Amino acid sequence: MSSTPLDWKEMQAEREKVLQEWPTGKDVHLEEAIAYHRGLPAEKSFPLAMRKAQAGKLLLLQPRAGVPLIDEHIKLLKYLETEGGADVLPTTIDAYTRQNRYAEAARGIELSLAERHALLNGFPAVNHGVEGCRKVVESVGRPLQVRHGTPDARLLAEITLAAGFTSFEGGGISYNIPYAKDVPLEKSIRNWQYVDRLVGFYEEQGVAINREPFGPLTGTLVPPCIGNAIGIIEGLLALEQGVKSLTLGYGQGGNLVQDLAAMHALRAQAAEYFHEAGFADFHLTLVFHQWMGGFPEDEAKAFSVIALGAAVAALAKAEKIIVKTPYEAMGIPTKEANAQGLRATRQIVTMLQDQAITTDHEAMRRESGLIRSEVKCLLDAVYRAGEGDWARGVVRAFADGLLDVPFAPSIYNRGKVLPMRDNEGFIRVFRKGALPFSAEIQEYHRARLEERARAERRPVSFQMVTDDIYAISKGRLIGRPR
Amino acid sequence: MSSTPLDWKEMQAEREKVLQEWPTGKDVHLEEAIAYHRGLPAEKSFPLAMRKAQAGKLLLLQPRAGVPLIDEHIKLLKYLETEGGADVLPTTIDAYTRQNRYAEAARGIELSLAERHALLNGFPAVNHGVEGCRKVVESVGRPLQVRHGTPDARLLAEITLAAGFTSFEGGGISYNIPYAKDVPLEKSIRNWQYVDRLVGFYEEQGVAINREPFGPLTGTLVPPCIGNAIGIIEGLLALEQGVKSLTLGYGQGGNLVQDLAAMHALRAQAAEYFHEAGFADFHLTLVFHQWMGGFPEDEAKAFSVIALGAAVAALAKAEKIIVKTPYEAMGIPTKEANAQGLRATRQIVTMLQDQAITTDHEAMRRESGLIRSEVKCLLDAVYRAGEGDWARGVVRAFADGLLDVPFAPSIYNRGKVLPMRDNEGFIRVFRKGALPFSAEIQEYHRARLEERARAERRPVSFQMVTDDIYAISKGRLIGRPR
Amino acid sequence: MTAGPPYTIVLGVIGADCHSVGNKILDAFFTDAGFRVVNLGVMVSRDEFIDAAIESDARAILVSSLYGHGEIDCAGLRERCIERGLDSVLLYAGGNLVVGKRPFAEIEAKFKAMGFDRVFPPSVDLHAAAALLRADIEEAVHART
Amino acid sequence: MTAGPPYTIVLGVIGADCHSVGNKILDAFFTDAGFRVVNLGVMVSRDEFIDAAIESDARAILVSSLYGHGEIDCAGLRERCIERGLDSVLLYAGGNLVVGKRPFAEIEAKFKAMGFDRVFPPSVDLHAAAALLRADIEEAVHART
Numbered sequence A, B: 001m002s003s004t005p006l007d008w009k010e011m012q013a014e015r016e017k018v019l020q021e022w023p024t025g026k027d028v029h030l031e032e033a034i035a036y037h038r039g040l041p042a043e044k045s046f047p048l049a050m051r052k053a054q055a056g057k058l059l060l061l062q063p064r065a066g067v068p069l070i071d072e073h074i075k076l077l078k079y080l081e082t083e084g085g086a087d088v089l090p091t092t093i094d095a096y097t098r099q100n101r102y103a104e105a106a107r108g109i110e111l112s113l114a115e116r117h118a119l120l121n122g123f124p125a126v127n128h129g130v131e132g133c134r135k136v137v138e139s140v141g142r143p144l145q146v147r148h149g150t151p152d153a154r155l156l157a158e159i160t161l162a163a164g165f166t167s168f169e170g171g172g173i174s175y176n177i178p179y180a181k182d183v184p185l186e187k188s189i190r191n192w193q194y195v196d197r198l199v200g201f202y203e204e205q206g207v208a209i210n211r212e213p214f215g216p217l218t219g220t221l222v223p224p225c226i227g228n229a230i231g232i233i234e235g236l237l238a239l240e241q242g243v244k245s246l247t248l249g250y251g252q253g254g255n256l257v258q259d260l261a262a263m264h265a266l267r268a269q270a271a272e273y274f275h276e277a278g279f280a281d282f283h284l285t286l287v288f289h290q291w292m293g294g295f296p297e298d299e300a301k302a303f304s305v306i307a308l309g310a311a312v313a314a315l316a317k318a319e320k321i322i323v324k325t326p327y328e329a330m331g332i333p334t335k336e337a338n339a340q341g342l343r344a345t346r347q348i349v350t351m352l353q354d355q356a357i358t359t360d361h362e363a364m365r366r367e368s369g370l371i372r373s374e375v376k377c378l379l380d381a382v383y384r385a386g387e388g389d390w391a392r393g394v395v396r397a398f399a400d401g402l403l404d405v406p407f408a409p410s411i412y413n414r415g416k417v418l419p420m421r422d423n424e425g426f427i428r429v430f431r432k433g434a435l436p437f438s439a440e441i442q443e444y445h446r447a448r449l450e451e452r453a454r455a456e457r458r459p460v461s462f463q464m465v466t467d468d469i470y471a472i473s474k475g476r477l478i479g480r481p482r
Numbered sequence C, D: 001m002t003a004g005p006p007y008t009i010v011l012g013v014i015g016a017d018c019h020s021v022g023n024k025i026l027d028a029f030f031t032d033a034g035f036r037v038v039n040l041g042v043m044v045s046r047d048e049f050i051d052a053a054i055e056s057d058a059r060a061i062l063v064s065s066l067y068g069h070g071e072i073d074c075a076g077l078r079e080r081c082i083e084r085g086l087d088s089v090l091l092y093a094g095g096n097l098v099v100g101k102r103p104f105a106e107i108e109a110k111f112k113a114m115g116f117d118r119v120f121p122p123s124v125d126l127h128a129a130a131a132l133l134r135a136d137i138e139e140a141v142h143a144r145t
């Protein structure tokens, strides 16, 4: 595995094998798929929607949603379109499919049919096959994206793209490290190069497909630099395989200044790296995720977490926002709860859409400068580790802890980094593990955390990390002692 | 009537008459009342709570709440204290009592008993008398404030203050112009001087009572300068009568920069005017009202309006926030809906409490400077009209339209001012009536509105005002054509 | 807007209710819609409504109540109209007519039982209301002739 | 924290579930609370739980499921334990155990019927859970002797 464009012809043998992994694979015929896409109306194109959002300074609202049975799934999406006012639609894939456990997904479909309630946490697109997925594509009036968390999403991509989906979430790092336990990065990166190359093929045929690396990672106190660095790398790997429409993601951290600064830094720095790497023909947009960590159980409080996220996304001028629901802490939302999340978000977004808050001031400049320096430290180290090859660099960087995602389940992640909020709620790094931060950056984080420790009259400690993890679900931002 | 301290002795004859307006008046005995207050625990003191809020940089949460029957009212307040987490409590008075129509209030109590549901929109404190009100004071663990809208609140103040309430909302302008149809300002100002003097008497006896002019006025697109100017005048009139603990209010306008700038301007400018007028011994705090205009019917959207208000209050570092509920557009909330509003607000406030967003930048400085110049134009004119007497100045200023509250019901209000949002949602003045703005200020407003007109490709017109009035309830801030 | 003769209607907010914003909008709206609007503003008593209707020979009285006391304030309005000889005037009510959030069907039934011809929630589309009003007035006019 | 012998417990997130944050916290918490924790991390199969329990002579298996497939993943765990000779091990389950928001009482009944000794919602107070666990283990130990 290395950071080079896959040869489309050479990939055909592999494609054949992939398409045999489950019986539905045999229905994928690329030429027919391309023709099918060409016949789809423009309002179902995700890349076009993202372009229009950017041009019109709109913030598109997207829910998460997926249920096991096709008809129910269509009903759900239509409801979110009409009652929720979603601008673009998802199809969230169940967790068995994400692990390529299609037999278990099949059992989940059967049980859900038998028990008359959903027993899978998403839509098993592979099991439903091209035909089933097309029913969905044809029933809704908005662009559709596959949202999942699949280290090996080759078959899923083949089927859903052939079915007319026009956006595909994920990446070799972001859909492995937070989502898997023992998938080597070499494998997941290689498998995502396949996905990106497949998207590149569609692009070559004039069919635009949007790709979206998963920015929030574990969603839990991830320091912005880690998410941004990984997003930039996944962007580079995608562009290399011919991806043109790219949406990088950021998960709300909770501190307004940090969130705005991080979005700002991500947009600028990603474009810089992409241009520097020689890419010119791409369209970059940003997606903001409402708080991805533990939510409050109380729905009134959950609404406020949703609203605050919506406000930041609007002020950060993101192109898209992924919306949570008042049921977040409890379980997969009903369609009603899901639409409530959308409507609450819409209210904020529309109230703020004509407003600007200046980001041209000291605190903002300092934070966004800091994030960019941190990202540079990380990316320099990855580049060096890979001797100029990003893919190889990533594998070595994770092995050495130069990249390290807090709280991730993967054994290929060192797991030595512990984040912590400072006295104003900025996410800082408490234990840096082997992250290659400069002395100056380290010192800055240390000082900020000491400031909090003094304010709370307790030493900087692991207990603070735990407290911070629970804080938002307990109605606070910083996990201070009571 | 003039702007001079009322002589306490001379006031006694008037007090006697006031206390005879309804049978419950006879139970007011000031000495006993003072002794009763002295026996109340410190945690029931509103002025103390406001002091602590300011010292500890806390934002106190206060709901609105009042039902006709004492036991139900107590149940409601306790619920808001425990399940809602309210920091300070209200007793919202019904609309008959506000108009001194105690016989109708009595009928409302009877009917509510008979029909087993509330038929009054608040707590008829005069009818319940000192004893009834003390039941409330003794049943809750937080400071209590009377919230109403009464042009002649003399008897209400006598009874509730004697009963142990420690804060009293209102003022001679703010509880007349938006709340009454044909009460002359001379009368309401004089009657509120009585209330303030009564509070001053309590203060002389060492019993601190908080006073809170009603900042939001009609709650509907009121330009900040109008609310701020009236708040400052009511503050001056209150201080003159011996009030010491003063909380000025501001109602959310919807544009973040304008709201922050207005709060900032109000705090600084009020203190300046008070000091200039020779007052030194007062404690000034600010209360922020979540959006006071028409709310969206949809509860999810209402939650977002609530959350945005909470965010502004937290960032503006107000000492208190008056909380709305998800039922706002529909009717008086249930206790559950009321507590939801509080919990939603708490979540935002706590998430933001340690955060600061800088107000030291161009847009903020410009807007807060503008508001201060506008306020100065208005106050200069009032002062001149009264030949140095604020009370007389107010009466003449309203008669001449130098002060003019948009959409107010009073015939003593000219009603010539029409506000309108500019292209970023700042509330500007479309028709200024006789407001004594400088040419420069007028020109600024005009230019901002022209900018919007160009963006919307329609002329500045009354239709825009109507559209703006409906906008937030329809999920937007600015009433743009679709 | 809707064409047709400029029927006279009386408009006001009943009782001790001070909510004036909606009233100002209704005034402007029904005027634009071709009615002759006698607007009594806020805090209007039952008899003031009736006086104005008699005086202006109005076809309809549009009562607003926002503040929750509508149930008390509106009771007996129809009887009083009849008592004072106004037996064919249309009575419309709209706003937040009762205290609290109650199902609109219940509120509508209650106010219809009190003698109101039509009852509207705050979210009513005013164009629809104006069309109904014109139709109702015309039906009443035909019935009379 | 709670004093007492360091009973061994097996901890893990069942099925294809990747939610690792709670698992790390539970590990730290029960360790601090005086248990010997064998943490299998995320994505643990039924047999891996049982293998670990046999190998470590554990008194209890603490199964987490957050992602919604708990109902499918946990079915048969008790039977499999018995099959493999682990007939007195305590089975605890906690997390977002089913798909969607369903009344906790219903979820608890369902999991108890599957043979779990105790069932916890995500909002459980961990101190209370640890105290219960210690008491349950001690009761089981006494019953055996």
Ligand code: B12
Binding pocket: A064, A092, A093, A094, A095, A098, A121, A122, A149, A178, A179, A217, A218, A219, A220, A292, A293, A294, A295, A296, A327, A328, A329, A330, A331, A332, A333, A407, A408, A409, A469, D016, D017, D018, D019, D020, D021, D022, D023, D025, D026, D062, D063, D064, D065, D066, D067, D068, D069, D092, D093, D094, D095, D096, D097, D098, D099, D100, D101, D120, D121, D122, D123, D124, D129
């Ligand atoms: C962060 C998060 C993620 C991160 C996880 C990162 C990681 N690797 O850990 C990411 C983004 C990757 C993710 C992915 C998914 N997630 Co997720 N996720 C969450 C979220 C927001 C927080 C979870 C968390 O970390 N909480 C903080 C920790 C401290 O709390 P905890 O996990 O609840 O654990 C505590 C308690 O449950 C309890 N407990 C747990 N087990 C046990 C056992 C015992 C014996 C005891 C006593 C106590 C106990 O103690 C723990 C410590 O306090 C929750 C919703 C929420 N809670 O707000 C959804 C949630 C759990 N996720 C959900 C889903 C469905 C998924 C996905 C399938 C995607 C999707 N369809 O949306 C994938 C899963 C893929 C997979 N293979 O598992 C659903 C589950 C739905 C349901 N049960 O009906 C939830 C509830 C969100 C929702 N409402 O839809 N998720």
Ligand code: B12
Binding pocket: B064, B092, B093, B094, B095, B098, B121, B122, B149, B178, B179, B217, B218, B219, B220, B292, B293, B294, B295, B296, B327, B328, B329, B330, B331, B332, B333, B407, B408, B409, B469, C016, C017, C018, C019, C020, C021, C022, C023, C025, C026, C062, C063, C064, C065, C066, C067, C068, C069, C092, C093, C094, C095, C096, C097, C098, C099, C100, C101, C120, C121, C122, C123, C124, C129
């Ligand atoms: C602004 C406002 C105020 C301002 C009013 C300023 C003023 N002078 O106008 C202030 C702050 C002073 C105020 C005071 C009070 N208010 Co107020 N107020 C509101 C609020 C937020 C908006 C009202 C508004 O202007 N809407 C915009 C206009 C355009 O809409 P509208 O008034 O609904 O009118 C439209 C429709 O109803 C309809 N309509 C009305 N009548 C009719 C008639 C017909 C025939 C038709 C076809 C249509 C129609 O058309 C109108 C135009 O579109 C509402 C809640 C809400 N809606 O969000 C509460 C609300 C109306 N107020 C309420 C209350 C209780 C009060 C107070 C008693 C204080 C208190 N206890 O909280 C006092 C009233 C004192 C008194 N004497 O009346 C309650 C009423 C509760 C209930 N019915 O159960 C409400 C619903 C808030 C709540 N949920 O508690 N209020």
